[in-house]
Amino acid sequence: MSMRLKYLLLLIIVIGVTACDQDDLLNGNFSSSNDVNSSILNETEDYFIEKIGDVVLFEVDNSGLTALAKLTLDKQADWLSLNIGYQVLIEGHADEQGTRDYNLALGARRAQIVKEYLISRGVDPSNISIVTYGKERPIENCSAEVCWSQNRRAVTVVNALSKG
Amino acid sequence: MMRYLKLFFIILFIFPCFALAQDKPLRITITDGVAEPLPLAIPKFLSEVIAVKEVAKNISFLVSEDLTKTGLFRIIPDDAHISKITNFKALLLYSDWKAINAQGLISGAVTITKLKNRDCEDPRGCLVVKYKLFDIFSENIISAKAVFSEPGDWRSIAHKIADDIYFHLTGEIGYFNSKIAFISESGMKNERLKRLALMDYDGANVEFLTDQSDIVLTPKFSPDGSHLIYTSFKLGMPQVYIMNLRTKKADVLDERIQMSFSPEFSPDGNSIVMSVVNDANTDLYIVDINSGIRRRLTSGPAIETSPSFSPDGSKIVYESDRSGTQQLYVLPLGVGEGRRISFGGGSYGTPVWSPNGDLIAFTKKSGRRFHIGVMRTDGSEERLLTSSFLDEAPTWSPNGRVIMFFRNKAGSRGSSSVFSIDISGRNLRKIVTPNSGSDPSWSPLLN
Amino acid sequence: MEAFSETNMQTGAIISGWGHLIVIGLAALSGPIFEDSKDNELSISEVSIVSLSEFDILQKRFEKDFDTPVTLINKNNDELLDDQSQQDNVNKEDTENLENEIEVDQDIAATSTPSIDSPELPEVVNSTPSGFDTNVSIVGEDVALNLDVPEGVKLESPDQNFDINVDTKPYPKLLEDVEKAEAISKTNSSEISNIEEVLAEDNSVPEQTITQPIIDALIAELSSAPMRSVRPKGRSLDDSILQVEPAEQVAQNEIIASISNEPIQSARNAPAGPPLTQREKDNLRVSVGRCWNKTSLSREALEVTVTILFNMSEAGYPESDSIKMVDSFGGAANATKIAYDTARRAILVCGRRGFDLPEEKYAQWKTIKMVFDPIKLRIK
Numbered sequence: 001m002s003m004r005l006k007y008l009l010l011l012i013i014v015i016g017v018t019a020c021d022q023d024d025l026l027n028g029n030f031s032s033s034n035d036v037n038s039s040i041l042n043e044t045e046d047y048f049i050e051k052i053g054d055v056v057l058f059e060v061d062n063s064g065l066t067a068l069a070k071l072t073l074d075k076q077a078d079w080l081s082l083n084i085g086y087q088v089l090i091e092g093h094a095d096e097q098g099t100r101d102y103n104l105a106l107g108a109r110r111a112q113i114v115k116e117y118l119i120s121r122g123v124d125p126s127n128i129s130i131v132t133y134g135k136e137r138p139i140e141n142c143s144a145e146v147c148w149s150q151n152r153r154a155v156t157v158v159n160a161l162s163k164g
Numbered sequence: 165m166m167r168y169l170k171l172f173f174i175i176l177f178i179f180p181c182f183a184l185a186q187d188k189p190l191r192i193t194i195t196d197g198v199a200e201p202l203p204l205a206i207p208k209f210l211s212e213v214i215a216v217k218e219v220a221k222n223i224s225f226l227v228s229e230d231l232t233k234t235g236l237f238r239i240i241p242d243d244a245h246i247s248k249i250t251n252f253k254a255l256l257l258y259s260d261w262k263a264i265n266a267q268g269l270i271s272g273a274v275t276i277t278k279l280k281n282r283d284c285e286d287p288r289g290c291l292v293v294k295y296k297l298f299d300i301f302s303e304n305i306i307s308a309k310a311v312f313s314e315p316g317d318w319r320s321i322a323h324k325i326a327d328d329i330y331f332h333l334t335g336e337i338g339y340f341n342s343k344i345a346f347i348s349e350s351g352m353k354n355e356r357l358k359r360l361a362l363m364d365y366d367g368a369n370v371e372f373l374t375d376q377s378d379i380v381l382t383p384k385f386s387p388d389g390s391h392l393i394y395t396s397f398k399l400g401m402p403q404v405y406i407m408n409l410r411t412k413k414a415d416v417l418d419e420r421i422q423m424s425f426s427p428e429f430s431p432d433g434n435s436i437v438m439s440v441v442n443d444a445n446t447d448l449y450i451v452d453i454n455s456g457i458r459r460r461l462t463s464g465p466a467i468e469t470s471p472s473f474s475p476d477g478s479k480i481v482y483e484s485d486r487s488g489t490q491q492l493y494v495l496p497l498g499v500g501e502g503r504r505i506s507f508g509g510g511s512y513g514t515p516v517w518s519p520n521g522d523l524i525a526f527t528k529k530s531g532r533r534f535h536i537g538v539m540r541t542d543g544s545e546e547r548l549l550t551s552s553f554l555d556e557a558p559t560w561s562p563n564g565r566v567i568m569f570f571r572n573k574a575g576s577r578g579s580s581s582v583f584s585i586d587i588s589g590r591n592l593r594k595i596v597t598p599n600s601g602s603d604p605s606w607s608p609l610l611n
Numbered sequence: 612m613e614a615f616s617e618t619n620m621q622t623g624a625i626i627s628g629w630g631h632l633i634v635i636g637l638a639a640l641s642g643p644i645f646e647d648s649k650d651n652e653l654s655i656s657e658v659s660i661v662s663l664s665e666f667d668i669l670q671k672r673f674e675k676d677f678d679t680p681v682t683l684i685n686k687n688n689d690e691l692l693d694d695q696s697q698q699d700n701v702n703k704e705d706t707e708n709l710e711n712e713i714e715v716d717q718d719i720a721a722t723s724t725p726s727i728d729s730p731e732l733p734e735v736v737n738s739t740p741s742g743f744d745t746n747v748s749i750v751g752e753d754v755a756l757n758l759d760v761p762e763g764v765k766l767e768s769p770d771q772n773f774d775i776n777v778d779t780k781p782y783p784k785l786l787e788d789v790e791k792a793e794a795i796s797k798t799n800s801s802e803i804s805n806i807e808e809v810l811a812e813d814n815s816v817p818e819q820t821i822t823q824p825i826i827d828a829l830i831a832e833l834s835s836a837p838m839r840s841v842r843p844k845g846r847s848l849d850d851s852i853l854q855v856e857p858a859e860q861v862a863q864n865e866i867i868a869s870i871s872n873e874p875i876q877s878a879r880n881a882p883a884g885p886p887l888t889q890r891e892k893d894n895l896r897v898s899v900g901r902c903w904n905k906t907s908l909s910r911e912a913l914e915v916t917v918t919i920l921f922n923m924s925e926a927g928y929p930e931s932d933s934i935k936m937v938d939s940f941g942g943a944a945n946a947t948k949i950a951y952d953t954a955r956r957a958i959l960v961c962g963r964r965g966f967d968l969p970e971e972k973y974a975q976w977k978t979i980k981m982v983f984d985p986i987k988l989r990i991k
Contacts, residue, residue: 063444096554099513099556101439101469102485104446109445109467112444116444131400132401134402136356136397141353141578142576189978190887193981194896197902199905267960277670280670281659282659301955301960302931302955308663309661310662310667311660324660334907335908
């Protein structure tokens with residue numbers, strides 16, 4: 001029950017901020033977005049990675065979002081809704097247990113599902129793009145479930161728009 | 165009842181015939197034989213000038229290597245030979261070769277000379293290898309040819325000779341004078357560097373086509389061997405590129421497409437079929453290279469990838485997870501839907517149609533093992549040829565007799581290597597490359 | 612790699628004159644191998660392959676053009692050749708003649724009828740027993756001239772045949788061949804390809820082995836020939852003759868038998884003895900099967916069933932000259948050829964020590980029809 005309340009609260013904030021933002025965008029004022037409500041949340045990329053969490057994990061050969069993943073994505077959505085000046089790239093990855101081609105497709109599917117979830121949580125679709133790396137860029141090297149589970153992931157990479 | 169009676173009369177009728185016909189040949193039907201490498205003698209090729217002594221030795225050695233590596237032939241060591249070949253034109257003493265059970269013999273003579281019909285850059289002229297292939301027990305010459313090229317290309321000469329011998333002894337086109345496009349790999353799994361590269365079929369003459377700044381994947385030869393199509397992350401996402409192997413220039417195949425991968429040429433070389441990512445869905449598209457016209461071949465929420473054409477260009481085989489697991493499907497182009505052909509346990513991927521059209525090679529995952537296998541085009545007669553932690557991406561030799569694939573070792577270094585195996589499941593061999601190698605694609609027969 | 616660009620550079624240079632001819636000749640010869648690469652831009656470098664005889668002819672001409680020192684003997688012959696070819700300028704006609712000739716030769720080889728142009732045959736041939744045809748005459752020439760292998764080639768290079776001057780008077784038959792070879796190299800490519808095809812087919816026809824009478828005849832001929840010293844060092848002809856091989860022995864036996872025809876005749880008429888028991892047949896089946904090696908059979912050839920008819924000597928050896936295919940099904944010509952070669956090899960390889968068959972039943976197994984059905988050999 002309290003969760004829902006929290007979401008509701010966040011949603012209200014998001015909507016509010018989005019409204020502000022649109023003004024900025026209309027004025028072509030991309031970089032100035034940092035000024036907005038910087039006092040409430042830390043807007044740096046590091047903060048996003050460290051405190052929000054940029055990674056969500058998947059089950060084997062699966063692109064469904066786990067409860068834990070959704071929790072992380074909710075936080076990401078919140079942050080992204082508040083920090084408008086970022087381009088979002090979602091990387092989809094797979095573990096090494098699959099063919100190269102299939103894993104590329106699977107990575108794309110994972111990334112897209114994350115993207116859709118974030119959009120459903122209010123993130124501006126025009127700022128989100130996806131890429132798949134398939135099994136080409138694992139973060140853990142061992143050939144065991146303990147590593148594979150870390151490699152089946154989607155990473156939300158945020159880049160300040162001004163940087164291109 | 166009538167049938168038995170008839171049979172009885174027939175037997176009655178035939179028997180006296182046999183008894184009387186003593187002049188008739190004895191009839192024997194043989195259904196069983198042996199499977200042993202055919203013993204061949206390849207005495208060191210003669211050098212007609214001192215300058216080619218070493219090359220002559222190398223060429224006969226490489227011809228022997230090529231033939232031995234097929235698993236179909238066994239080379240009788242020189243020291244077991246009774247007579248030596250000292251003159252290319254001399255009469256062959258068949259008895260000496262029969263005595264050591266040599267069933268074929270290749271004699272050769274090497275020289276460097278100027279040729280009327282061919283200018284070679286080397287001031288001494290062209291390297292010329294004359295050779296004869298003898299059938300020892302039938303006492304005749306099966307093939308007698310001269311091969312010539314720049315002296316530096318002696319490996320190609322040797323491969324060409326081996327191709328000719330292979331053809332005359334097996335009835336199948338050889339595959340020695342061919343190239344492999346592959347991905348040369350280095351570094352740990354999480355920071356692996358990949359380069360597009362070419363090598364001879366035996367791993368010699370590795371040539372890099374890209375630097376290591378971008379991830380490159382799954383190169384495939386055009387049917388004429390003039391181009392490569394592959395996936396590169398040059399622009400930050402997987403996109404299909406086409407490279408002209410003469411100019412080494414590469415272009416994005418279709419700039420309008422965001423993410424695409426797993427490209428494969430049509431047999432006529434005019435179109436490319438590949439996977440294109442649309443939202444969460446990966447579908448197959450066919451692109452006409454000249455007009456740029458795109459056509460979608462599959463739709464629906466499933467992943468469709470790893471397409472491969474039948475040699476006649478009328479169908480493609482691909483993998484789809486529409487059933488819930490990855491399985492193989494055959495799609496007749498222009499009509500109808502993909503029909504599932506794989507029903508064994510586990511999941512199937514990277515199907516590749518054989519050049520002869522009768523088999524499909526694939527990667528299969530069952531449990532935690534990966535296999536390379538072959539099946540008929542209707543999915544029947546599945547045979548698994550290999551098994552390891554990770555075997556992937558079969559590619560056919562030009563004659564459809566051998567399959568190359570890559571094997572990835574487990575563990576953090578976990579390097580990949582290219583292997584070859586006969587479709588009988590015998591003769592597994594590692595192709596030795598300077599670095600790790602993956603994603604092999606076998607060229608057509610060259611030259 | 613610069614090798615890639617080399618191809619195109621070279622291509623231009625090659626398409627002219629003899630180069631053109633050779634390339635086309637090559638296409639005809641190597642068939643599918645070459646076709647694959649016709650518009651092939653990727654090639655390691657240009658590697659050309661031609662038949663040895665074609666190569667020798669072209670190279671010969673080239674050396675002549677460059678006035679490469681050749682032996683006096685060769686020169687004489689070359690001059691002879693030139694005279695000849697100048698005399699008959701009508702190349703086309705010559706080529707046609709040659710084509711006819713080759714066809715005829717093939718027929719001869721197949722049926723073993725006496726040579727048609729026997730009046731022009733060299734003496735060597737005339738001194739051989741009748742029934743040996745032009746094919747053998749060329750074998751004889753090769754042996755007599757330079758100890759070359761017994762090839763039944765009609766288009767064998769002139770230099771091979773003219774390395775040594777056997778006699779002051781030329782060999783008309785041989786000269787004709789050379790003339791024709793010259794004619795071929797001058798005529799257009801399509802004709803060449805025809806000829807090459809014929810030759811390629813011809814290659815597959817098993818060649819006659821040298822039998823003792825021919826060798827005897829050759830010795831007789833050679834002993835009167837003035838050029839022994841010019842022969843290549845290493846193995847002398849006598850050495851090779853003294854080598855008694857099983858196959859030759861068999862051939863010899865047969866000849867002895869055929870001189871006194873009685874035994875065979877009587878064997879035929881005599882009671883043949885009881886038919887072979889199943890066990891005896893199985894023995895034979897197993898002993899041939901032991902040498903029937905499927906390894907090198909192509910998948911297509913593994914579909915082909917061939918039926919082979921051959922004669923056995925009384926001593927239990929297969930007579931290699933008698934081996935012929937009488938039936939086949941299940942494959943195209945090339946696959947059938949390989950299937951036949953492999954089956955024939957099985958008979959000859961395992962038959963070289965003789966098959967264990969009951970002597971008293973010789974008439975039962977004098978002729979054997981062997982069906983090679985690779986049903987159990989197919990790759991499964």
